[in-house]
Amino acid sequence: MAQATHYNKYPQEERRRPRIVSREEAMELQDYRHACHIMLYAPTIAKLFGRVPIRYVVLMMMRYDGRLGFPGGFVDMKDASLEDGLNRELLEELGPSFNTLKVTEENYKSSQVREVPLKGVTHFFVKELTLEEIESIEKESFNAKDHGSEVMGVVRVPLYTLRDGFGGLPAFLSNNFIGNSKSQLLYGLRSLRLLREDQIQDAIWCSQNNQY
Numbered sequence: 001m002a003q004a005t006h007y008n009k010y011p012q013e014e015r016r017r018p019r020i021v022s023r024e025e026a027m028e029l030q031d032y033r034h035a036c037h038i039m040l041y042a043p044t045i046a047k048l049f050g051r052v053p054i055r056y057v058v059l060m061m062m063r064y065d066g067r068l069g070f071p072g073g074f075v076d077m078k079d080a081s082l083e084d085g086l087n088r089e090l091l092e093e094l095g096p097s098f099n100t101l102k103v104t105e106e107n108y109k110s111s112q113v114r115e116v117p118l119k120g121v122t123h124f125f126v127k128e129l130t131l132e133e134i135e136s137i138e139k140e141s142f143n144a145k146d147h148g149s150e151v152m153g154v155v156r157v158p159l160y161t162l163r164d165g166f167g168g169l170p171a172f173l174s175n176n177f178i179g180n181s182k183s184q185l186l187y188g189l190r191s192l193r194l195l196r197e198d199q200i201q202d203a204i205w206c207s208q209n210n211q212y
């Protein structure tokens with residue numbers, strides 16, 4: 001009944017807008033499906049064409065539905081915690097690296113709740129790795145249970161913008177993303193300071209105003 005009142009108070013548009021909640025608040029939402037996803041990243045000194053700094057390797061994946069998203073998935077009732085559920089999903093999607101690399105509570109970043117089309121909570125995690133660990137995940141992802149089925153491939157996010165003003169991050173942002181993964185990506189880049197705010201704003205503007 002309380003929920004019906006809550007719904008009546010907000011017009012449809014308002015209900016469509018996801019909202020940020022604390023982990024504690026999110027965990028009290030029993031009749032919502034919970035999903036966890038993670039942004040894995042590592043610093044690099046490598047340069048594209050020997051001149052464009054790559055800065056960080058950030059991993060996303062091409063999903064079975066043709067959309068981009070982060071590795072992760074739904075947390076089951078049988079998972080002891082959000083982290084347990086996420087580690088299980090990472091083993092399935094990214095492979096044996098996640099027998100040893102474990103996500104912990106320290107990697108938790110934020111939770112977002114949505115009411116429509118289905119009631120759900122998405123929990124976002126971030127974890128800094130070494131470049132060697134990232135490369136090993138990429139190689140071992142071919143041996144993951146979901147490789148070639150639910151996961152079409154692990155991809156790196158280009159963080160630079162090329163001279164044409166669109167190639168790189170703006171073009172990447174023009175892809176189709178699952179759920180709120182695009183806003184999670186931008187939030188991750190911002191909050192971890194992997195890019196400056198003006199670089200992020202420029203990339204968003206260029207991705208929306210592609211004249212090239």
Ligand SMILES: O=c1[nH]cnc2c1ncn2[C@@H]1O[C@H](COP(=O)(O)OP(=O)(O)O)[C@@H](O)[C@H]1O
Pocket residue numbers: 035037068069070071072073074120122178179180181184
């Ligand atoms: O990267 C992501 N960030 C945020 N939400 C996502 C991401 N990928 C999938 N989702 C959403 O999370 C839920 C679980 O989807 P997913 O395909 O990851 O689960 P599964 O692997 O357990 O089937 C769905 O509601 C989906 O829309």
